[in-house]
Amino acid sequence: MQSPRLMLAYSALSISILYLLYNWASRSSGTWLSSHRPPDFSRYVSLDSLSVEQFPLDDVDKRVVIVGDIHGMFDEFQSLLAKVSYNPVSDTLISVGDIVAKGPHAGSMSVLDFMAAHNITAVRGNHDQKVIEWRTWLEWIHTLPGGSDWLVHVQERWDKAQEHGADDVEEWVEEQVRHDKKHSKWWKRIPEGWQLFGDHYRIAEEMTHEQYLYMVRRPVRLHVPHAHTFIVHAGVLASDPNYKPGNKRQPLSHIPTLYEPYADQERTSILRRLQELAILKEVPQNLIPWVTLNMRGVLDDNTVTRKKDGTPWAELYKKDMKRCAGFESKDLKKKKKGSLPCHPATVVYGHAASRGLDINRWTFGLDSGCVYNRRMTALVLGAKVARDSSDTIEDEFDGEAVDIDGNIISSRPKFGDKGHGRIYSVSC
Known part of the structure; x- marks a missing residue:
């Protein structure tokens, strides 16, 4: 028979184990023991990357179709897919976020059903969040x-x-x-500032668990290393505006360190990827999900704003990209003073409907305001697009390739180092 002291020890051990199990469970997601302490409602996925197979630029039988803000405009979304002759077998469809809300509720549910059922690649938008x-x-x-x-x-x-x-x-x-x-x-x-029974609440309440999981798995940022491209909802800064471009804190001011020898072409490719990751991980503003989901500009005091005032972040980004002169010293000497040892990277984004279709050399703003009865836009990329040169501007645009101010935009904007894309849009 066990001694009372041994039985007491066993009892104390059992109580300790039960306490630890309860404490662990109460801090979990609340699936079997709920906690009165609120969980992390944001459920952020900070960053994901796309492989060559997931973003096929060089396959002459495939295309990449990137769509601007949808906002539940399901019929217009389907019209746009029809206009670009979207083929789910050979085309990769990508969304820059804000697939739901602001538009019709039924449309939001239909868009969400389509995106989740086909597991469409996307980043989160501020309304999705x-x-x-x-x-x-x-x-x-x-x-x-x-x-x-x-x-x-x-x-x-x-x-x-x-x-x-x-x-x-x-x-x-x-x-x-x-x-x-x-x-x-x-x-x-x-939580303070949340609107009970509003548009976002009703979508959240009605969507299925599978659709919820689809949305939760969407990252805030996508990096496409082989295409040297970022896909985000609102924007990315290439440098911290609080410091001069050449400051050692800035990712573009110095060449990343490699500890193994590589052939020139491979070395350049690896250095570019490291520098692009540094932009995402070392520029402090890019580490704040709210910024990536909401930024429209930068104020005079260098703070980020979601309002329409301030300098559009894309203008600051363009200035940084213009300073890039490559990694070799001979390349830097050819450029004017202020050049940096870097290569440009492209950003594809949405969110800024107030600026409309905003296409620049290294930034592609695709929110052309469909939810405001303007247009919905797609950027189509890939070797198949480059090969098919039979389409004319009129065939592609039907005369609607204009920005918010009515300026005509090129039918085949440059994309990346040497490629081109095609812009398609439909009226809303």
Whole structure:
């Protein structure tokens, strides 16, 4: 028979193990033991990369089709795919984000169903992010004792309020927060600034678990090393505006270190990839997901803004790319003072509908304002595009290849080091 001291030791060990298991479970996602502490609603995936197979530029039988902001405009999205003769067997479809919200609710659900069912490559947009956050919040609330009942109760009260003429949900929620003392702990669990029962909430509530997982797996940034390209929703800075371009803190001011000898062509390719990763990981603004999802410009005090004032980030990016003179000393000597040891990289983005179709040498802004009854745009790339030179400007654009100011844009803008793309759009 075991001694009382040994039994006491076993009991203490068992209690310790149970405590550790409970403590671990309560900090988990709440799947089997819920925590009153809110989880990370953002669920950010910071960065992903695309291989040659996932972004085929040199295959004469394949294309890459990059689509600007969709915002739930499902019919127009399908019209655009038809216009570019999209073939899911041979074409890679990519979205620059904001696939849902702002447009029709039914359209958002149809776009989401299409994108998730076909696992379409995409980065997150700022509106996609809000949907992800609401759905994560909803799943958390449902794990809390009484959470589901409270949500049903609140929905019923809002429905009755609408029957009596209420039409401003924000105002109604504010009133509930002030007067519904019985459920005050629940109202406090809604993060500040979030709009209950709004567009993002309704999409989050209605989408399936599979669609939620699809959205959560979308990264904030995509890097395409072999194409020397970044795909983001709002933008990327090539340098920190708080320091001069040649400052040692800037990724483009110095050549990355290689510890093994390589042939010239391979060496250049590896150095470029390292420098591009440095842009994403060493420029501090690029490490903040909010910036990548919302940035439109940089103010005079060097802070990033999502408003329309300030210098458009693409202008700053263009200045940085103009300074790139290659890695060899002879290349740098050919350039004027201020040249940097770097090679240019391309950014494809959306978000800036106020600037419309914004095509520059190293930046492609594809949000042409479909949700504002303007146009939806796609950039088509690849060897197949370059080979097919029979199309004329009129065939491709039907006369609509213009920016927000009505300026005509080239039918075949330069892309990357030596390639070209094609711009297609449809009216909305």
